[in-house]
Each structure stands twice: as structure tokens, then as C-alpha cells.
Amino acid sequence: MEKCCKIKEMIIGENTELDLTVETNKDIESHISGCAECRSIIEDLKGVSLKIKSVERIKVSDSFDYKLKLKLQAVKEAEKTSVSKTVPFFNRIFYYSAGVAAMVLGFFYVSSLGVFDSSNGNIIPVTPGSNVTAEAETVKTTGTTIADSLENMRKTVSDDEELRLRVSTGE
Numbered sequence: 001m002e003k004c005c006k007i008k009e010m011i012i013g014e015n016t017e018l019d020l021t022v023e024t025n026k027d028i029e030s031h032i033s034g035c036a037e038c039r040s041i042i043e044d045l046k047g048v049s050l051k052i053k054s055v056e057r058i059k060v061s062d063s064f065d066y067k068l069k070l071k072l073q074a075v076k077e078a079e080k081t082s083v084s085k086t087v088p089f090f091n092r093i094f095y096y097s098a099g100v101a102a103m104v105l106g107f108f109y110v111s112s113l114g115v116f117d118s119s120n121g122n123i124i125p126v127t128p129g130s131n132v133t134a135e136a137e138t139v140k141t142t143g144t145t146i147a148d149s150l151e152n153m154r155k156t157v158s159d160d161e162e163l164r165l166r167v168s169t170g171e
Contacts, residue, residue, distance in 0.1 A: 004035055 032039050087095070 004031070004038060 032042060
């Protein structure tokens with residue numbers, strides 16, 4: 001019985017390429033001559049082998065091999081081009097969080113310039129050291145024309161230039 005299990009394991013096992021010595025081969029043949037169960041397994045395997053050999057080969061055209069190789073090569077090329085490189089999950093999280101942090105810092109910087117200052121209700125952005133918002137307020141309230149506001153801006157610029165000249169000469 002023990003020898004039967006070993007023989008079945010050798011015959012049916014996954015290792016189909018057995019390297020048998022002459023002594024092992026003689027042991028198997030003597031066992032098969034005395035064991036009907038192992039002999040029937042061998043007979044079944046021989047029958048399957050004969051049926052496989054008797055199957056008729058399919059005839060294909062001469063260009064079949066060439067066309068098949070071309071199609072396989074085209075599929076390989078398509079797979080190479082379709083393979084997309086993905087960024088690992090943790091790297092994507094880092095990139096997204098860095099982007100969000102940059103946007104938040106940018107918002108804080110812009111808001112520190114007073115662009116979003118709505119305390120005066122001005123539409124024109126407030127910049128440090130300018131009188132534009134005060135002039136815009138007077139234009140709204142007095143109903144002056146655009147030409148008047150441009151004249152006021154020209155006057156402010158000339159006053160600034162005059163002040164710069166006084167500072168540079170030391171007056």
C-alpha cells in the first residue's frame with residue numbers, strides 16, 4: 001500500500017518530468033505488474049496519450065504566422081503606450097496639501113494688502129499710502145465727473161513729485 005501511494009504520487013503528481021534511475025524504473029515495473037489499480041492508471045494515461053496523438057492538426061494559411069506575429073506585436077505596443085504612470089497615494093496627498101497651503105498663504109498675503117477691506121464700502125482696492133479711496137469717496141458723494149477725478153489724481157501725483165524733490169534737496 002505504501003509503495004502504491006508513492007507510485008501514484010510519481011505518476012499523477014505535478015512533476016511530469018521524472019528523472020528515474022534504472023533501479024527505480026525496475027521497481028515501478030514490478031509494482032505495476034502486481035498492482036491492478038496502478039496498472040489501470042497507467043493504461044488510462046496511455047489511452048489519453050494515444051487520443052492526443054491521433055487528433056488531426058489544423059491546417060492554416062502560410063501567412064497566418066506572419067499576421068499573428070504582427071497582431072501580437074501591435075497588442076504589445078498598445079499595452080506599452082496605455083500603461084500610465086501613477087503617483088503613489090502619499091505623494092499625491094503631499095502635493096495636494098502643499099497646493100492648499102500655498103493658496104491659503106497667498107490669500108493671507110493678498111488680504112494683508114487690504115484688497116478685501118470693506119470697512120469703508122469702497123470698490124477700489126486700498127493700497128498702503130494712497131489717497132485713491134478718499135478721492136473715490138468724494139467722487140461718489142459730490143457727483144463730480146470723471147474729468148474732475150482725473151484732475152485730482154494729476155494734482156496728487158504732482159504734489160507727490162514736489163514732496164520728493166523737497167526731501168531729496170533737504171528742505
